[in-house]
Amino acid sequence: MAGGHPVRDLEFRSQTLPRGTFIRSIFDSHLIRLSDRGGASQLIGAAWSDIASRVLDTWVGNPVPTSLPGLANLRVSAIHRLDTVAGVARRASKAGLKNPDFVVFATREDGQVVFGVDAKFSVETAKPIQVSAETTTQLFEGDSRLMELLPDPEHGAVYVDGLFLSPDYSLTHAMFRQKIGHTRLSVTPRQVVLAETDPEDLFGGVASCEIIDRLAAMDGLDFPLDESLLAFQYYFRLERSIVGLVAEEQKPLLGTGDIEATQADLIARIEQRADARQGAWQMILDWDREVDHIRRQRQALHQVVGTPISGSELRDLSDRIMDEMGLEQRPSRNQVRKMLGAKFTSDVLSEVGVILPPVRDFTAELERVATAARHVSERYSASMSDIVREIIVELTES
Numbered sequence: 001m002a003g004g005h006p007v008r009d010l011e012f013r014s015q016t017l018p019r020g021t022f023i024r025s026i027f028d029s030h031l032i033r034l035s036d037r038g039g040a041s042q043l044i045g046a047a048w049s050d051i052a053s054r055v056l057d058t059w060v061g062n063p064v065p066t067s068l069p070g071l072a073n074l075r076v077s078a079i080h081r082l083d084t085v086a087g088v089a090r091r092a093s094k095a096g097l098k099n100p101d102f103v104v105f106a107t108r109e110d111g112q113v114v115f116g117v118d119a120k121f122s123v124e125t126a127k128p129i130q131v132s133a134e135t136t137t138q139l140f141e142g143d144s145r146l147m148e149l150l151p152d153p154e155h156g157a158v159y160v161d162g163l164f165l166s167p168d169y170s171l172t173h174a175m176f177r178q179k180i181g182h183t184r185l186s187v188t189p190r191q192v193v194l195a196e197t198d199p200e201d202l203f204g205g206v207a208s209c210e211i212i213d214r215l216a217a218m219d220g221l222d223f224p225l226d227e228s229l230l231a232f233q234y235y236f237r238l239e240r241s242i243v244g245l246v247a248e249e250q251k252p253l254l255g256t257g258d259i260e261a262t263q264a265d266l267i268a269r270i271e272q273r274a275d276a277r278q279g280a281w282q283m284i285l286d287w288d289r290e291v292d293h294i295r296r297q298r299q300a301l302h303q304v305v306g307t308p309i310s311g312s313e314l315r316d317l318s319d320r321i322m323d324e325m326g327l328e329q330r331p332s333r334n335q336v337r338k339m340l341g342a343k344f345t346s347d348v349l350s351e352v353g354v355i356l357p358p359v360r361d362f363t364a365e366l367e368r369v370a371t372a373a374r375h376v377s378e379r380y381s382a383s384m385s386d387i388v389r390e391i392i393v394e395l396t397e398s
Helices: 029-037 040-057 088-094 133-141 144-149 170-177 199-203 209-218 229-250 263-273 279-305 311-325 333-352 362-382 384-397
Strands: 075-081 102-108 111-119 163-167 192-195
Touching: 029 040, 029 229, 029 279, 040 075, 040 102, 040 111, 040 163, 040 192, 040 199, 040 229, 111 133, 170 229, 199 229, 209 229, 209 263, 209 279, 229 263, 229 279, 263 279, 279 333, 279 362, 311 333, 311 384, 333 362, 333 384, 362 384
Parallel strands: 111 163, 163 192
Antiparallel strands: 075 102, 102 111
């Protein structure tokens, strides 16, 4: 088995882990939420899709590596990656579909066969409908613009149910044996092709080994991380949690700003907080509680800015203006509301400036922003119809 030590990573137990073991902790909702603020799931998914693409390239000219009926004895002729083709996901979504990451063209004696393959790092998220013959057929035949974006199958091509590609490591195998995670599996092992990978292959371009090794040392991990994709994945989520927490500490309370912590800054902050007695996860939980104070300040400032007009008033005003303009293709009320809110906030910011944490006297800062918001709101009230009309015109022409 590649990418995970089959016994040690599944059986490793520690009170420093959120749920005692890696196999349970990796699904901890608090960990997932914190790490995804640092982009963990997106980074893992993108990295696995790249690995899947390289694996699928080796299929070309060879039989499909499966015994699944309908796919066995087919020879792959071409692989088409869809998740990097601009417009495919958006058009599929508008058609009520969720496209697979790849479409495979294969051949048999009586002609061409087309099927979908989706890269699933976590096999529990695999849903057969995503690679079904029906979904793949609709992708090619259900939308004229989508057909222009996708490769053209041969006339008379047969569409069949497809496959999923997942990593060959301890967690995938354990999930096939028992219920682990948030949902029960909806696929069988025959519907999934397992591909070998290891922590370096998957995380080499996105993880900081120096940070991850430091976090693992805090927990007293007694086996090398490069032997376990499961353990490395857990500590990668801890690292991304820290990235997200530092970003929340640094980004403006009001306004925008390009502030990105360096690896040296992240390591320094970890060293300031590290305590081997509590472990890495407890350090992050304590850190998160401190950052929550900043989140509340940020939320309070945005609430003080508010909006210059109520939702119902804006709805009535924008509908009346669009009736007067005789628009057939109307921007949505939500588009108008968002653009008005962004314009109003920008005008308030022009008076108060970007506000960065920490703030010495937050009560005084709240009052300063509230005063500016009132002044801007008074200006808007005098010309609200003209402002909303300009927004509608801009949305209509865009």
